[in-house]
């Protein structure tokens with residue numbers, strides 16, 4: 001339709017891009033000139049290397065503000081480069097280089113590379129960092145490219161801040177190495193402001209399967225995401241994203257997925273999910289608006305560089321315009337495969353528009369810096385997209401043939417343990433032989449800095465009934481309890497835990513042949529958990545597990561610690577942990593948490609020598625919906641061999657109080 005107008009525009013574009021190129025080349029030439037004075041020529045070792053040759057070159061630095069007297073606290077802005085050169089006869093797919101920074105470096109920018117775990121700049125790299133290529137993820141070999149340096153070598157330029165190292169010292173990294181499987185790197189050689197190493201293939205390394213493809217094998221990860229290009233046109237392509245939850249304790253609720261477009265792409269349409277914002281201003285005022293002059297941007301889904309993508313609610317499952325994708329539309333819930341295999345997978349599709357110079361139906365750059373999270377769920381850390389062999393799909397018409405994706409990438413995400421004070425749930429301990437409850441740790445789930453409480457003081461022991469009220473209403477009870485027990489009360493009081501979910505592990509009884517514990521879940525959030533689960537990891541008493549009374553308990557099978565874990569979920573119809581609600585009379589009664597409770601029994605036959613009163617009856621780890629809960633620092637201790645009647649009475653009262661409030665919804 002607009003073909004008569006096309007040539008002039010193309011010519012104009014060409015001219016513009018030539019001018020831009022010329023300018024940037026000139027700028028680069030000038031920069032290179034600056035660098036040339038300091039940078040040494042590539043070491044001769046490079047010519048002797050048959051492997052992967054890594055170099056790191058320090059270029060320059062300048063003192064930053066503030067200027068301070070203490071030399072080791074002085075910050076400097078630095079510039080450096082690193083390069084990876086493939087001198088083998090085979091390709092090096094998905095190169096991954098480690099730089100062992102050691103002077104409290106903070107990387108502010110890196111061209112030619114991204115941080116492998118997808119962290120954004122600026123990033124603290126004081127303990128070293130691993131880098132992957134972008135846009136050049138793979139390095140070809142010299143033979144297939146006639147020694148084209150631009151395809152067998154990649155150069156990264158870094159800027160950042162570092163501390164200490166008085167001039168004229170040269171702040172070099174501790175080490176550099178290649179992290180790809182099957183390579184060995186000797187210690188690097190340091191010469192002045194340069195350091196280099198030749199990493200060679202390890203002849204002893206056996207690749208798991210020697211499929212002769214130019215792609216890397218797919219990997220196992222706790223959560224894997226596939227980015228498959230299904231259809232491709234010159235200026236746009238259709239991609240399908242498949243999220244697979246593989247870990248027996250992995251889970252997401254109301255998932256949020258984000259990534260970063262690196263080449264100016266935008267999302268025209270999406271099916272099976274949607275972006276939280278429908279922001280098209282970046283297109284209209286940006287390059288996209290310039291290039292796609294005739295496109296109606298009001299129907300474009302999202303132009304953000306970092307879109308936030310969320311799942312559709314189940315009502316849209318059959319909606320032809322938005323849904324109608326298998327495995328879509330679960331309101332962002334991904335269950336562990338052991339709970340329900342069909343609910344451990346999510347799929348959505350999107351149409352991506354590209355910008356010059358990528359307008360070629362064989363040119364794709366998947367977005368980078370993938371992140372996925374959910375509400376009170378495990379923390380996932382995702383690696384960069386790795387090119388893998390094209391995904392095969394069964395024929396949609398039910399024939400035996402398979403359709404292949406045009407190109408496929410895999411993103412591997414692994415669960416990380418929450419850092420101390422960064423959990424989203426916590427645990428309290430109590431036992432029949434001690435009348436106090438050991439509460440959740442102070443700030444177990446974080447504290448704001450300006451809070452009028454003490455974020456480092458040890459949490460106060462609580463009377464059992466204090467567990468039933470929100471933390472803001474516990475203060476009086478905790479103070480009174482401390483005064484009865486003649487305990488010191490710090491001023492200001494320790495901060496509460498601030499967790500959305502907490503659990504109480506109570507040791508109920510201990511007799512000659514066995515013992516029992518009671519677990520109670522409290523939901524302090526205004527969010528109802530459907531299909532909740534608790535995983536109970538225990539070193540000492542796993543083999544003694546007998547049964548759980550009003551939950552469904554199963555022993556998990558799997559490697560490592562999974563094999564010591566018991567999986568508890570609600571019985572059919574009772575698998576809801578309701579949100580916190582108002583008390584009966586909100587003007588006098590505190591708010592009421594959602595609760596679930598059950599008793600677990602253990603035998604001592606399988607675990608001889610277990611001493612419950614000495615503290616052997618507490619779990620090693622507890623998870624709620626896959627999120628690892630922070631355990632208290634202390635356990636209840638027994639004061640003497642005998643327990644008075646009054647203590648027992650208090651405990652009995654607690655049990656009754658807890659049980660009577662439990663099933664009221």
Ligand SMILES: *[C@@H]1O[C@H](CO)[C@@H](O)[C@H](O)[C@H]1NC(C)=O
Pocket residue numbers: 070071072073
């Ligand atoms: C100098 O700064 C370092 C790092 O900030 C600090 O550990 C050290 O105590 C400071 N020394 C003096 C004398 O202030």
Ligand SMILES: *[C@@H]1O[C@H](CO)[C@@H](O)[C@H](O)[C@H]1NC(C)=O
Pocket residue numbers: 124125126127
């Ligand atoms: C670096 O390692 C030290 C010691 O293990 C640790 O305290 C620090 O938090 C680490 N820094 C980062 C940014 O991970």
Ligand SMILES: *[C@@H]1O[C@H](CO)[C@@H](O)[C@H](O)[C@H]1NC(C)=O
Pocket residue numbers: 254313314331
């Ligand atoms: C989907 O999630 C939203 C946000 O948590 C919630 O308000 C809504 O009730 C959920 N819908 C269904 C059908 O579960």
Ligand SMILES: *[C@@H]1O[C@H](CO)[C@@H](O)[C@H](O)[C@H]1NC(C)=O
Pocket residue numbers: 338339552553554571572
């Ligand atoms: C308990 O859970 C397992 C695994 O999810 C399931 O196979 C079993 O049917 C459940 N049992 C009951 C009584 O709900």
Ligand SMILES: *[C@@H]1O[C@H](CO)[C@@H](O)[C@H](O)[C@H]1NC(C)=O
Pocket residue numbers: 339340341342343
């Ligand atoms: C898994 O979930 C699907 C969809 O919600 C449901 O139809 C199916 O019955 C569930 N399977 C099991 C074993 O619970």
Ligand SMILES: *[C@@H]1O[C@H](CO)[C@@H](O)[C@H](O)[C@H]1NC(C)=O
Pocket residue numbers: 360361362363
């Ligand atoms: C598209 O890219 C391929 C491979 O990179 C190249 O061979 C081809 O010439 C390109 N086509 C156009 C129209 O630029």
Ligand SMILES: *[C@@H]1O[C@H](CO)[C@@H](O)[C@H](O)[C@H]1NC(C)=O
Pocket residue numbers: 253254255256276308373374375
């Ligand atoms: C998803 O992102 C939105 C917007 O940033 C935020 O309000 C919401 O809490 C996030 N949800 C989760 C589960 O993190």
Ligand SMILES: *[C@@H]1O[C@H](CO)[C@@H](O)[C@H](O)[C@H]1NC(C)=O
Pocket residue numbers: 219220221222381382383412413414
């Ligand atoms: C995730 O874990 C697997 C094995 O458990 C490991 O091979 C892989 O490198 C990890 N990936 C990331 C991105 O940490």
Ligand SMILES: *[C@@H]1O[C@H](CO)[C@@H](O)[C@H](O)[C@H]1NC(C)=O
Pocket residue numbers: 557558559560563
């Ligand atoms: C887990 O434990 C079971 C029995 O306790 C054992 O048969 C199995 O080999 C173990 N699996 C792993 C991966 O350790």
Ligand SMILES: *[C@@H]1O[C@H](CO)[C@@H](O)[C@H](O)[C@H]1NC(C)=O
Pocket residue numbers: 472473587588589590
């Ligand atoms: C509980 O704490 C909240 C917030 O501090 C307060 O508004 C409310 O009155 C308290 N309720 C009771 C019964 O003390």
Ligand SMILES: *[C@@H]1O[C@H](CO)[C@@H](O)[C@H](O)[C@H]1NC(C)=O
Pocket residue numbers: 434435436438634635636637638639640
């Ligand atoms: C109960 O346990 C706590 C925490 O270990 C301890 O400080 C306290 O002394 C114990 N109380 C009695 C009466 O033994």
